Amino acid sequence: MRVIRFQLHEEVQIEKPLTACIGYFDGLHLGHQQLIQRVLEIAKKTNTEPALITFDPDPWEVLHPNTHIAHLTPLSHRLQLAQSYGIQTCIVLQFDEILANISYEVFHSEVIQKLYIQTLVCGFDFHYACKGEGNTATLLKQTIFNVSIVDEVSQHHKKISSSAIEKMIEQGDMQQANICLGRSYELRGVIIQGAQQGRKHGFPTANLGLQETYVIPARGVYIGEVIVNDNRYPAMINIGHNPTYNYQQNISIEAHILDFNEMIYGEKVVFCFHQFIRKEQKFANTQALLDQLSQDLKTTRMYFQKGV
Numbered sequence: 001m002r003v004i005r006f007q008l009h010e011e012v013q014i015e016k017p018l019t020a021c022i023g024y025f026d027g028l029h030l031g032h033q034q035l036i037q038r039v040l041e042i043a044k045k046t047n048t049e050p051a052l053i054t055f056d057p058d059p060w061e062v063l064h065p066n067t068h069i070a071h072l073t074p075l076s077h078r079l080q081l082a083q084s085y086g087i088q089t090c091i092v093l094q095f096d097e098i099l100a101n102i103s104y105e106v107f108h109s110e111v112i113q114k115l116y117i118q119t120l121v122c123g124f125d126f127h128y129a130c131k132g133e134g135n136t137a138t139l140l141k142q143t144i145f146n147v148s149i150v151d152e153v154s155q156h157h158k159k160i161s162s163s164a165i166e167k168m169i170e171q172g173d174m175q176q177a178n179i180c181l182g183r184s185y186e187l188r189g190v191i192i193q194g195a196q197q198g199r200k201h202g203f204p205t206a207n208l209g210l211q212e213t214y215v216i217p218a219r220g221v222y223i224g225e226v227i228v229n230d231n232r233y234p235a236m237i238n239i240g241h242n243p244t245y246n247y248q249q250n251i252s253i254e255a256h257i258l259d260f261n262e263m264i265y266g267e268k269v270v271f272c273f274h275q276f277i278r279k280e281q282k283f284a285n286t287q288a289l290l291d292q293l294s295q296d297l298k299t300t301r302m303y304f305q306k307g308v
Helices: 030-046 059-063 075-084 104-112 136-141 162-170 174-181 286-305
Strands: 002-006 018-022 049-056 089-094 117-123 146-150 185-192 206-210 220-228 231-240 252-257 268-279
Touching: 018 030, 018 089, 030 049, 030 117, 030 146, 049 075, 075 089, 117 136, 136 146, 162 174, 174 185, 174 268, 206 268, 220 252, 220 286, 231 268, 231 286, 268 286
Parallel strands: 002 089, 018 049, 018 117, 049 089, 117 146
Antiparallel strands: 185 206, 185 268, 206 252, 220 231, 220 268, 231 252
């Protein structure tokens, strides 16, 4: 997949006309995937190249400089997902105050037209340009490029949105979040060395060091998987402060990988979350904790034995 970084007033070389969807696309959830599907359909009919336009950094962070936002999918992950869904070109718009303050007319001529967009696909509630004054009505009025608008995508009569999915994840509702995402929620990073307390008691864990700012699931124990060296392994994942012993001020994210005994310090990994088991709790003693971990492990094994 070709990745083009575009900054306003810079020249860009694109030989073949594009059909592109546009948005920040955090999560690339089922609603976003509908836009991509529309792009693929139009691109096939018009012999154009299927493309996706996103922004970097997050426009909200530029417009509200004192905020730092956690995301469902950092840029590198969004690009990988877009490629897996059939996108051939990703255009990353450098979002800054200059781009934020241009009129929608300038956005049409200096961004969309320059990018050789034949058809622009967007959601029904898409806003752009200075103060968000550009919308589907202004897109439909212009005559430079074609426009295709995708209606709301809902789940249980509620709009699927990145913010709604964030709340599900923060509440530990991974099953509903995963339905809306169309895949398991992931945290990506590298394995770092922990206190190795679990190993002493028969529950060795791989500790995740995040390299991006993610939306973190609610504290507790989850059924999941760990992907390392392109292999997937069933796992029991814990998020929390380890309150019974080895209390940590910062949140730790660690996985007990089932039937796994390899040294993977420094390896890039993916933690996939499938199902919430229980909330984090402080136990009376170490044995009570180990008894509960044994029950959690049994629950995890049963999940995978059922082939869920």
